[in-house]
């Protein structure tokens with residue numbers, strides 16, 4: 001619901017997170033195996049984030065180590081943590097992120113049991129063995145082969161590979177071997193232990209239930225990322241944006257609230273902030289950019305989001321993101337009976 005005749009000259013999308021300014025309320029979300037999209041994609045995304053003045057989150061299953069990203073990309077860096085059956089992995093990731101000066105640790109808790117990713121599985125005929133169709137698909141992309149495969153072979157899971165059995169160390173094993181290595185045992189005691197060892201900002205990613213947010217706050221977490229992992233885990237899950245208003249109302253003054261899932265437009269960012277998020281995370285939007293155009297592509301994707309958000313702010317009659325409030329939103333109409341939910 002736009003308000004009209006507001007002078008929005010000089011509007012801006014700046015805000016702050018953990019007491020430091022960010023150029024727009026966006027953080028790049030952690031994604032694993034980025035190196036399969038283009039060589040050194042983790043570095044390219046981190047550099048694009050630094051250039052845009054926003055934080056970048058490095059995945060535990062990245063193809064670059066935290067210290068390499070800190071040294072070669074810089075910027076505000078957050079480290080995502082997956083908990084595998086071997087507890088030495090988490091300890092090592094936390095130690096490396098700490099030594100490299102990472103600002104925040106993002107503990108992803110919705111991958112205790114790995115999602116049944118049928119679209120991934122279709123690419124394989126057996127553990128680690130691509131189908132003929134997938135092999136032909138690779139052969140049809142010589143530029144990708146020259147960029148990714150020829151220089152160093154398939155990207156490795158550099159943070160975790162040394163702890164994995166040999167057959168689970170390269171990206172090819174990502175779908176067929178690694179799911180079984182995730183720890184279904186993780187619980188709130190692990191959060192308490194992490195809180196004791198990690199002294200900087202601690203966020204839990206994959207929280208949706210307000211009772212869980214309450215628990216995270218009581219254990220001393222600094223923030224939560226409301227997320228259903230982009231539908232890649234529990235695919236019939238509630239959407240994070242649906243639980244955002246209630247959680248933001250109850251905890252917005254105690255915790256930093258981020259939300260992700262389907263943020264593809266500047267207007268999506270505006271809606272999330274209006275519903276109470278301090279910022280959003282974006283994963284696929286910048287992955288498409290880096291896959292298509294490397295670091296410049298990732299910057300371009302962020303530039304599109306920034307210019308859309310700027311335009312939406314102006315058209316809504318807002319001079320800053322602080323003016324994005326629930327008063328600007330109207331509930332959608334319920335889907336009329338008989339109309340397919342796909343409409």
Ligand SMILES: Cc1cc2nc3c(=O)[nH]c(=O)nc-3n(C[C@H](O)[C@H](O)[C@H](O)COP(=O)(O)O)c2cc1C
Nearest residue numbers: 029030031032059108229230260261262282283284
């Ligand atoms: C290819 C891919 C890899 C991902 N890897 C991770 C990961 O390593 N750790 C994590 O916490 N989330 C991971 N996610 C989930 C994202 O961080 C994010 O929660 C989800 O994609 C929703 O955001 P989006 O709609 O902007 O993509 C991954 C998502 C994608 C698409």
